[in-house]
Amino acid sequence: GESVGLHLPTLSVQEGDNSIINCAYSNSASDYFIWYKQESGKGPQFIIDIRSNMDKRQGQRVTVLLNKTVKHLSLQIAATQPGDSAVYFCAENNDYKLSFGAGTTVTVRA
Protein backbone atom coordinates (compact mmCIF):
# COMPACT_ATOMS: atom_id res chain seq x y z
CA GLY A 1 0.00 0.00 0.00
CA GLU A 2 0.96 3.62 -0.03
CA SER A 3 3.04 4.96 2.79
CA VAL A 4 5.58 7.66 3.30
CA GLY A 5 7.72 7.47 6.36
CA LEU A 6 10.72 9.08 7.94
CA HIS A 7 13.58 7.15 9.42
CA LEU A 8 13.96 9.25 12.55
CA PRO A 9 11.32 11.18 14.46
CA THR A 10 13.86 13.64 15.91
CA LEU A 11 17.17 15.15 14.88
CA SER A 12 19.41 17.40 16.95
CA VAL A 13 21.95 19.45 15.00
CA GLN A 14 24.67 21.88 16.00
CA GLU A 15 24.25 25.33 14.52
CA GLY A 16 26.40 25.65 11.44
CA ASP A 17 26.51 21.93 10.74
CA ASN A 18 24.75 20.28 7.82
CA SER A 19 21.49 18.41 8.46
CA ILE A 20 20.27 15.34 6.64
CA ILE A 21 16.66 14.30 7.00
CA ASN A 22 15.64 10.98 5.53
CA CYS A 23 12.40 9.61 4.19
CA ALA A 24 11.43 6.22 2.81
CA TYR A 25 8.48 5.67 0.54
CA SER A 26 6.87 2.48 -0.61
CA ASN A 27 4.82 3.44 -3.65
CA SER A 28 6.97 3.08 -6.73
CA ALA A 29 4.23 4.74 -8.79
CA SER A 30 4.72 8.07 -7.02
CA ASP A 31 6.13 10.55 -9.48
CA TYR A 32 6.55 13.70 -7.47
CA PHE A 33 7.93 14.40 -4.02
CA ILE A 34 7.92 17.48 -1.83
CA TRP A 35 9.59 18.52 1.39
CA TYR A 36 7.69 20.76 3.77
CA LYS A 37 8.74 22.58 6.91
CA GLN A 38 6.22 23.23 9.67
CA GLU A 39 6.95 25.61 12.49
CA SER A 40 4.92 25.56 15.65
CA GLY A 41 1.46 27.03 15.15
CA LYS A 42 1.88 27.44 11.42
CA GLY A 43 0.91 25.60 8.28
CA PRO A 44 3.41 23.48 6.33
CA GLN A 45 5.71 25.58 4.21
CA PHE A 46 6.92 24.37 0.81
CA ILE A 47 10.69 23.92 0.74
CA ILE A 48 11.64 22.04 -2.39
CA ASP A 49 10.26 19.42 -4.74
CA ILE A 50 11.61 16.82 -7.11
CA ARG A 51 10.12 14.74 -9.89
CA SER A 52 10.78 11.05 -10.25
CA ASN A 53 12.82 11.57 -13.41
CA MET A 54 15.44 13.45 -11.38
CA ASP A 55 17.99 12.30 -8.82
CA LYS A 56 18.93 15.60 -7.28
CA ARG A 57 17.65 19.12 -7.04
CA GLN A 58 19.19 22.08 -5.30
CA GLY A 59 17.64 25.15 -3.79
CA GLN A 60 18.86 27.84 -1.49
CA ARG A 61 20.81 25.98 1.25
CA VAL A 62 18.75 22.85 0.59
CA THR A 63 19.27 19.81 -1.60
CA VAL A 64 16.85 16.99 -2.19
CA LEU A 65 18.12 13.59 -3.27
CA LEU A 66 15.93 10.86 -4.69
CA ASN A 67 17.02 7.25 -4.90
CA LYS A 68 14.31 5.36 -6.71
CA THR A 69 16.14 2.06 -6.46
CA VAL A 70 15.70 1.93 -2.71
CA LYS A 71 12.73 4.31 -2.59
CA HIS A 72 14.54 6.84 -0.47
CA LEU A 73 14.30 10.60 -0.30
CA SER A 74 16.51 12.93 1.68
CA LEU A 75 16.69 16.61 2.46
CA GLN A 76 20.04 18.18 3.13
CA ILE A 77 20.21 21.56 4.82
CA ALA A 78 23.54 23.34 4.64
CA ALA A 79 24.86 25.41 7.52
CA THR A 80 21.83 24.79 9.73
CA GLN A 81 20.51 27.89 11.47
CA PRO A 82 18.28 28.31 14.54
CA GLY A 83 15.43 29.28 12.22
CA ASP A 84 15.62 25.81 10.69
CA SER A 85 14.19 24.31 13.88
CA ALA A 86 10.86 22.82 12.85
CA VAL A 87 9.11 19.62 11.87
CA TYR A 88 10.02 18.46 8.38
CA PHE A 89 7.66 16.34 6.31
CA CYS A 90 8.22 14.54 3.08
CA ALA A 91 5.22 14.04 0.85
CA GLU A 92 4.62 11.93 -2.22
CA ASN A 93 2.16 12.56 -4.98
CA ASN A 94 0.39 9.63 -6.54
CA ASP A 95 -2.93 9.69 -8.34
CA TYR A 96 -3.57 13.30 -7.32
CA LYS A 97 -3.18 12.53 -3.62
CA LEU A 98 -0.41 14.18 -1.67
CA SER A 99 0.46 11.80 1.17
CA PHE A 100 2.63 12.88 4.08
CA GLY A 101 5.01 11.01 6.29
CA ALA A 102 5.02 11.32 10.05
CA GLY A 103 7.61 14.09 10.20
CA THR A 104 11.06 14.65 11.70
CA THR A 105 11.48 17.26 14.42
CA VAL A 106 14.74 19.13 13.91
CA THR A 107 16.23 20.98 16.85
CA VAL A 108 19.19 23.28 16.27
CA ARG A 109 21.62 23.62 19.18
CA ALA A 110 23.39 26.93 19.64
Added chain:
Amino acid sequence: DSGVTQTPKHLITATGQRVTLRCSPRSGDLSVYWYQQSLDQGLQFLIQYYNGEERAKGNILERFSAQQFPDLHSELNLSSLELGDSALYFCASSYNPRGTEAFFGQGTRLTVV
Protein backbone atom coordinates in the same frame (compact mmCIF):
# COMPACT_ATOMS: atom_id res chain seq x y z
CA ASP B 1 2.35 34.48 3.86
CA SER B 2 1.42 31.61 1.53
CA GLY B 3 -1.52 33.42 -0.02
CA VAL B 4 -3.96 30.76 1.16
CA THR B 5 -6.50 32.12 3.64
CA GLN B 6 -8.37 30.02 6.12
CA THR B 7 -11.14 31.14 8.45
CA PRO B 8 -11.76 30.97 11.29
CA LYS B 9 -8.37 30.49 12.92
CA HIS B 10 -9.87 28.96 16.02
CA LEU B 11 -13.18 27.27 16.65
CA ILE B 12 -14.57 25.78 19.84
CA THR B 13 -17.81 23.86 19.65
CA ALA B 14 -19.74 21.16 21.45
CA THR B 15 -20.14 17.53 20.51
CA GLY B 16 -22.93 16.88 18.07
CA GLN B 17 -22.65 20.29 16.46
CA ARG B 18 -21.86 21.22 12.87
CA VAL B 19 -19.20 23.64 11.69
CA THR B 20 -18.00 25.03 8.40
CA LEU B 21 -14.38 25.83 7.66
CA ARG B 22 -13.54 28.14 4.82
CA CYS B 23 -10.56 28.32 2.50
CA SER B 24 -9.61 30.88 -0.12
CA PRO B 25 -6.87 29.57 -2.41
CA ARG B 26 -4.01 31.59 -3.82
CA SER B 27 -4.94 33.76 -6.74
CA GLY B 28 -4.93 31.63 -9.89
CA ASP B 29 -4.84 28.27 -8.11
CA LEU B 30 -7.52 25.85 -9.24
CA SER B 31 -6.86 22.97 -6.85
CA VAL B 32 -7.81 22.92 -3.19
CA TYR B 33 -6.80 20.21 -0.75
CA TRP B 34 -8.04 19.61 2.79
CA TYR B 35 -5.95 17.94 5.46
CA GLN B 36 -6.50 17.02 9.08
CA GLN B 37 -3.59 17.16 11.48
CA SER B 38 -4.00 15.48 14.83
CA LEU B 39 -1.29 15.30 17.47
CA ASP B 40 -0.68 11.62 16.95
CA GLN B 41 -1.47 11.17 13.27
CA GLY B 42 0.39 13.74 11.25
CA LEU B 43 -1.20 15.21 8.14
CA GLN B 44 -4.06 13.12 6.83
CA PHE B 45 -5.37 13.85 3.35
CA LEU B 46 -9.13 14.34 3.31
CA ILE B 47 -10.23 15.52 -0.10
CA GLN B 48 -9.18 17.46 -3.21
CA TYR B 49 -11.13 19.66 -5.58
CA TYR B 50 -10.00 20.94 -8.94
CA ASN B 51 -11.89 23.75 -10.62
CA GLY B 52 -15.08 22.93 -8.78
CA GLU B 53 -15.00 19.17 -9.14
CA GLU B 54 -13.97 16.53 -6.64
CA ARG B 55 -10.71 15.00 -7.88
CA ALA B 56 -9.44 12.75 -5.10
CA LYS B 57 -10.68 11.46 -1.81
CA GLY B 58 -8.72 10.31 1.18
CA ASN B 59 -9.81 9.06 4.57
CA ILE B 60 -12.68 11.49 4.90
CA LEU B 61 -15.48 10.49 7.24
CA GLU B 62 -19.04 10.40 5.99
CA ARG B 63 -19.87 13.09 8.57
CA PHE B 64 -17.52 15.40 6.68
CA SER B 65 -18.18 16.96 3.31
CA ALA B 66 -16.62 19.64 1.19
CA GLN B 67 -17.24 21.66 -1.90
CA GLN B 68 -15.51 24.15 -4.12
CA PHE B 69 -17.48 27.10 -5.38
CA PRO B 70 -17.33 28.88 -8.76
CA ASP B 71 -15.07 31.54 -7.28
CA LEU B 72 -12.77 28.64 -6.28
CA HIS B 73 -13.05 29.08 -2.54
CA SER B 74 -13.78 25.89 -0.67
CA GLU B 75 -15.67 24.92 2.44
CA LEU B 76 -15.24 21.88 4.64
CA ASN B 77 -18.34 20.92 6.59
CA LEU B 78 -17.97 18.82 9.71
CA SER B 79 -21.15 17.50 11.31
CA SER B 80 -22.14 15.42 14.33
CA LEU B 81 -18.85 16.43 15.84
CA GLU B 82 -17.06 14.12 18.22
CA LEU B 83 -14.24 14.79 20.67
CA GLY B 84 -11.88 12.95 18.34
CA ASP B 85 -12.50 15.49 15.59
CA SER B 86 -10.49 18.04 17.52
CA ALA B 87 -7.53 18.81 15.29
CA LEU B 88 -5.90 21.33 13.01
CA TYR B 89 -7.53 21.48 9.62
CA PHE B 90 -5.38 22.74 6.79
CA CYS B 91 -6.25 23.83 3.32
CA ALA B 92 -3.69 23.87 0.54
CA SER B 93 -3.91 25.10 -3.01
CA SER B 94 -1.99 24.59 -6.21
CA TYR B 95 -2.38 25.63 -9.80
CA ASN B 96 -2.71 22.15 -11.26
CA PRO B 97 -4.47 18.99 -10.07
CA ARG B 98 -1.22 17.11 -9.49
CA GLY B 99 -0.45 18.99 -6.31
CA THR B 100 2.80 20.41 -7.50
CA GLU B 101 3.97 23.27 -5.30
CA ALA B 102 0.93 23.06 -3.07
CA PHE B 103 0.88 25.94 -0.59
CA PHE B 104 -0.80 25.66 2.78
CA GLY B 105 -2.87 28.07 4.80
CA GLN B 106 -2.34 28.68 8.49
CA GLY B 107 -5.04 26.23 9.46
CA THR B 108 -8.16 26.20 11.60
CA ARG B 109 -7.79 24.78 15.07
CA LEU B 110 -11.00 22.98 15.95
CA THR B 111 -11.67 22.05 19.54
CA VAL B 112 -14.71 19.92 20.29
CA VAL B 113 -15.76 19.94 23.94
